[in-house]
Amino acid sequence: MADEKQDRTVELNFGGETRAFNVDDPVLPGWIDDAALQSGGYPYKKKLDQAEYDSDLKKLQIELVKVQLWQQATGKRIMAVFEGRDAAGKGGAILAASAYMNPRSARVVALTKPTETERGQWYFQRYVSHFPTAGEFVLFDRSWYNRAGVEPVMGFCTKDEYELFMKQVPRFEKMIVQDDIHFFKFWLNIGREMQLKRFHDRRHDPLKVWKLSPMDIAALKKWDDYTDKRDRMLKETHTDAAPWTVVLANDKRRARINLLRHILRTLDYDGKDKDAIGELDDKIIGQGPKILK
Template identity: 65%
Template sequence: MNKPLENSSDAKNEPVTIKVSGKKRTFDIDDPKLPDWVKDSKLSAGGFPYKDELDNDDYEKQLERLQIELVKLQGWMQQGGARVLALFEGRDAAGKGGTISRIRAYMNPRTARNVALPKPSETERGQWYFQRYVAHFPTAGEFVTFDRSWYNRGGVEPVMGFCTPVQHEQFLDETPDFERAIVNDGIHFFKFWLNIGQETQLERFHDRRHSKLKHWKFSPMDVAGIKKWDDYTRMRDLMLERTHSAHAPWTVVRANDKRRARLAVIRRILLAIAYDGRDLDAIGPEDQLIIGSGPGFLS
């Protein structure tokens, strides 16, 4: 008889010693009490520019206006056959899934779909690397989001040893040309990197680990990743430097505050596409402290 899968909330994890903000810290993900050094820095980590999260009432009002515009955008796409492809990358717990969920909340699911692929099958491992992603690209009138994408090979795979250095370098070399083909075919193409601070990530991991609703989101990969913050940072910086281009730029979003990040992402999409009936007053201006372009916005 097969042993049932162990619930992630039951798995025991050893405390880890990590360097955070220049200091050695011991972090025990299984301790129900969140350390003060995490709690006190969860918003300000990594130089986040605001001292407080966006007020929820203000957020909900802005979000509703933007979601109305997304519905208008989708109607325009269906009438004219426009295609949108938006991929979301970032460290674990950066808020990719939540942002995608708010984008798609009121859109017609028949032509607005999300792609979140599992690890490649044996057949897929033998194919051209980009092949399994291309199969999910939008057809006429479709709005497609990717919750992680081909950029797995730019960050997770080299850090965790899931690809060779040669494969990693080949990916960095080929990706700009691959993305040029996407744009040249007329697809509205967006690449979002949601950037969070180290203490922010630890707080979100801790929340997942001790939540009866969200513990399934926390995995052994997350535990392993806690100790590899600096490795992920190096790969992130290299990936953004090598794959940021005029035709397919990276949009970087400071995402310690999920509310501000979600609004910034939606606003960027709506401002980039001149759809019929677009209400620029309802969309509003971008927050340039939260959203910017390319690796330079990280510094």
């Protein structure tokens, strides 16, 4: 007798009301679709126009090519950490940044779970080995901040390990900046309904289905736990030396444009075109947790 297909219906609490969500159902519930874009306090009712996005993105990618040429001439090192809940858009933002960069001096780091050897090392050790050398631009798709969120929420570290990390990380990052590495930390924030919508999109897109893991489904009921850890992380690791840049990312287009603008506005590179870079949208990007509602 063949095994019956597992029912992945999850009962979720939204403000005291229980709602059912089954990621395997090909029909996205209307209550998710209707609320997704403006969930979590997102300020826009429509996505950025595709033509405007394409035009702005090209200008910013041209500026990023200039950044790489400047790095090659000066040896400057740049490192950017991309964090956020599952489906926040980290990978897409990294792809937008790196699409036209020279892969010989631009690297994306997306580490798998630690090996037995790595688990016996200093926690930061396996990340340090991927830091940039002279002239490199390194982008981390998740980082050591796994220990500030997913690990304590899902039980992958002890409470003592978590508390030690929270004490050590500001000092660790201060050393990065003191060593003259241009260091960016991005938190991409999405609303709960938007996360559900993106999970559903992944499940039913044959090109993206690999992105949806069993742990994503297991984490659905832990939204509040993740929120608590996010809030503490932003409060205690947002420092003068290594501030968090928070991006409201329900609209991936606006998120990517503003994230890239922030990088380019911060760097003092040769041939910088401020008009091409444009202004930041302070409705969706800001320093530290103050932009979150």
